[in-house]
Amino acid sequence: MGQAQSGEQQAPPSHEEVSQQLAVKFAQKCFTSLELCSLKDVFKSLADNEQHVRYLKEDTIARFLEIPDILGASPVIFQMVSYIGAFPFLHDAPAVLGLDQMIMVITIMTERYRRILAKGATDRTKLLFNSLAVYDRKLSKTASQVEKKEQRESERRTDGRTVPNSSVAGFAVDEPGEDEDETPDEDDDELVLAAFASMDYLEAFKQENRHTAHGSMIPADNFRKLIMLLLLIAPLEPQESLAVHAGRLVGDELENLRSTAECILAAFLNVETSPGIRFSRFNSIIPVSLPYLFNGFNSLFERFLFSKNLDFSKHKDEGKSTATPDPKTPLHVPQPLLQDQGSIMNINILSQLSFFLPGSSLFRRLRLLYSGDNDGFSMGSFESKVFNWRAPTILLVRGTRLQEESGPGYHAAGSSAEATFTATLPPRRFPTGSRNDKSDQVTFGAYIGEPWRHTHREAFGGDDTTLFQLEPMHDVFQASSLNTDRATFSKPSAATAHPGVAFGCPPSGKTTHNRHTSGLMELGPVSLVLDSSFEFGCFTHDFRSRGGAFRNSVVRKFDFQERFAVESLEIWGCGGDDEAKVQAERWAWEAREAEARRRINLGTGDIEADRALLEMAGLIGGNRSGGSMG
Template identity: 35%
Template sequence: MGQGNSTTVGPPLPEELALRLTNVFASKCFSPFELYCFKQTFKSLAEHQSDEVRYWPEAAFIKFLELPEVSGSGAALYRLCSYVGAFPFPSHAPAVLTGEALLRIVCLMTGRYMKVLHGDKEVWRRELWRACAVFEPEVSTAAAKNTDPAEEMNGGTATLSGDQDATVEASTAQSKKQEEDGGDEDELAFHTFELIDALEVYKQGEKVNVQHGSIPTESFLELLQLLLLIAPLGEAENISLYTTQLDERRLESLRAASKCILASFGVERNSGIGYKAFDTVVTNTLPHLFDSFGPLFEHFLFPKDFDVHKSKASTPEDVASSSTSEALNALTASHAGQAHIPAPEPLVPVQGDILDLNLLSQLSFIFSDKNIFHCLHPLYLGHSHGYSMGSFEKSVFHWHAPSILLVSGTLISPSTKQSHARAFLDELPHRRLSSSVNTASPLRSAEISPAPPAQDTQRIIYGAYIPVPWEATHKSTFGTDKTTLFQLSPVHDVFPASSVNQHYSYFNKPASLYSGLGFGSPLPAYSAMTASQQSNSTRRSSITNYSASDTAYGSGSFSESSFSGPSSPGLTRRSSLIGDEYVPLGPVSLHIDDALEFGVFTHISSTGASFQPSKLPVTARSGNGTDWQDRFEIDAIEVWGIGDANVAEEQRRAWLWEAKEAERRKTISLGMGDIEADRELLKMAGLIKDEGRSGGSM
């Protein structure tokens, strides 16, 4: 008696757990007003399946976010979101974008999940990599969905794909390193199952082995183009401001910037982007790459065409409290006002030779300060102000706020016959180091010219972030540990300041110990120089530049037979030499000569540098990828200030005061009451005769 058939309750279905997670996100991460707006937004574009399930197709997703279709970026983002919508069950991807899935996507992409889940940006980057990665070669995401999880968990029996055979050694070493770093421990998924009280499901469930996947190059390139486009996007800002008017020139520049970023992952020698390379590059050089996802997906919570009166009459059960109604009225009024607001000021106020909107977005991936988009002021543009240290000093030194220096140029061939370039090369140490640039890049195969670029015509862009005002450095360098060196083209890289040495920035006009400007090199001690070196340094600092007409051997008064280096009497050139020694370049340094004609970036992976060495994979650069020196002829230099209107006004006043002082010094003060002093001054100038001089014989 009392006995009955016992039933075993199985674990909850993935659909039940996903719904449970959605409810937690809805109650803990969103306000009632935001949820109401989200529901109205979803209903406005939702379509029906045969089983009455409402969902968003790809076209509706792209239409609402106003994503451009020309670059394929909208489709790339939709694929990413279809994976995120299946979280925390990756085998269920791609997910149909139902209301529940879309709410989870918004919560994760905006970072609101941090209110209930533990984990920082590093944990979320891991999930983003998985959302973009393919775990079986040449198999679609839909086919990957049907893969047996047990096979993916069998990491010991898995083999690499055929198209990765060429990099077996690198992949094996990378896999071992990943195992040392913790393998496939998924912190975000663990805390998610803990949150919904389903740890047993996590322990027995699927786990994706990151060692067996990679992001397809073309897919990630499309996503990079979108991220560059929406990088300036602010809170509740209209997306179409940045995604419309994409002419062919803008698209070409967009693709070029995207390829430079893509090259930093070492894709030229690999078929895709592995997790280790992805995490290392994004962490060290692109820490703010995905920041624009936040304001982009916030648009789901604040629809543009929201009608407060219609919402109150339609669904009474969804009407929020009085405070919500007030917020709703304020939001509606703000949207009504935005319709009459004129277009914002251009993000790049003046067209320069280097900086454009795409490079500005690329810079925003490095620095967290979003003032870079709205408080940018052109301080020095070489093509407008003239290429001289004096013009540079006059334009930049009165800016009392952070600034960014950009320099672009073309690599100098070691066999160049240009006399100016040869003289500069002979001043430099480490001349045996090769350039960091690959002479033939697969990423440039789609360009108009089918021929690989020659090394002496490869354009490169280096730069520096200077957090303090510029100053002349006669005895010591200036700058703080926030000073940063970076490269934007043809590879994206960042070199943060080091605490080992503090030779951050210098600016030396002739006649200094060695003249020029740069970052990362120490200033020589004048007391340590011999008397001969001191005399030689002073003599060379006073030598003027050779004429622009003497551009190559055999032209002008120079010939190849008469050339004997920078100290040759037949080729005098103002230089940065100290006596007969080379320019003292730091292990990681950027140096520009005092004529603003040539530059050199040196990278030696050794201790004692003022800037940290590159963290990029060795496959991202030519040669061994560790030591290199890029010697280039400058075609443009720009300095952009970052500051508000008050800083700009302070600089304008300083310039005005200097102009008045210059005029005052030009004027001779006569008629101030001292007649005898005025007469003596005019006599000295020869304007009146000295009547006291008779000029007679002795």
């Protein structure tokens, strides 16, 4: 009998039992006892009760998280959490948001799941896509037809030269020949499989919980609203109220927030022709161009873990009333997100940068080192302001596109400065990067992790050097391991053929013989060039070339080039007070040295006295002759 019983297969637990077990595991492993106690108290104070079921409604969550009504993002967030609340049985979504479901939501939205689901669960990209997506066969078919049409138009734009994997300028498309119902390589969500494996239920539920993305897409308008919210919450700290950033939601600030969101949205689709974003685009763009896009959710959803009713910072003595705070004790006033004002950099640009650069080195830690508007557009001023900064820097340049040579209103003569700059570039053969823009304004930038220095035969910049475009389309070009010609700084001299600042181009000392004799600048496959007067710039993306210092775009799989007149140029230093102190000390030392040289009064006739002065200044002595004094 014992053998017969042991041979019987035990029935797998129900969905409800598994969900409860996983919620308990998440609660025990991913939260402290105080956080869990706070979550229960917050849920109790917010939940509605219907037929003995306690749950959270959309407006309750929106009000608690302080999501601004003007953004219209509350329904989008509620759709996300209702889907994630059904984890790991995602096909049962939307879920009623009880306490167990909210534990799932908070664990996943704050990435605390990594503490127990590290194996095979490195990201949540697919889960977030599915939480935002809707299924609409008609819209999906329309999107597929639009993409095929614009694919053909793109091929016609390349002067009769068909470009593999190309697309219409202005937005990304899937690979040519892709079926409209293409799904990811893995139909099963990695997070789901890791959750089942952690409870030894993998085999019991692996086949049952298959979840595909056939025909689903994220509506463009929903994603726009979400991006605006993510820009707003990007600098949010735990327990910080969103009301602190209310000033970003009025007047010009709101319009600037919306325009920044449009630049990011343009990386995923052409909003004028495509109804939504499919998984293949989402999955290829997010890891490269926007890896930290959803980081703001961490602080936003951690609000559930801090209950005002459980404030242990206040203590009461027996028989005594609560002690009143000392009025002399200064209140903590948070530092502004940006300590300096720039013509390009603002809070929304800063938030946009934090989507692909670590926010810990950006918010409240940037200092304006150089501004062309304030310090003059010259390489000498640039050098004096930037070269002493011993921490990473961010270059931002904004300009207006130069008119196409064949475009309307183009005059062959043009300005002499523009003609001189254009003459140094190879003949133009690529179109602009996008053609549906309402303006010709472009903004590019670069992140450099090393201090700036002069270059002749060897460039500088480590593996973390990054080129990017912020406007009119968000795009990121990461450093390649095939080429180290990442950043150069060459002042005008007889030995420098093409002085200026460049990224992705070989230094002047490495220029090939053909380029040197032709007098043309050697542009890298993916490169940004600024001339020595900081009047003009050129960004090149030669998609068909390989071996450049920066990788090709995952957003625009075609050739393009942007030539522009520089309007603003800024360098921002990443760092805090320590880095600023080192720079100030270096500036002070250089000022003392310059003053010492200025005060040396030679030609008095007393050669020994003059020599003593030079030795005191450190200009001669030891192995230095100092030249003839006779």
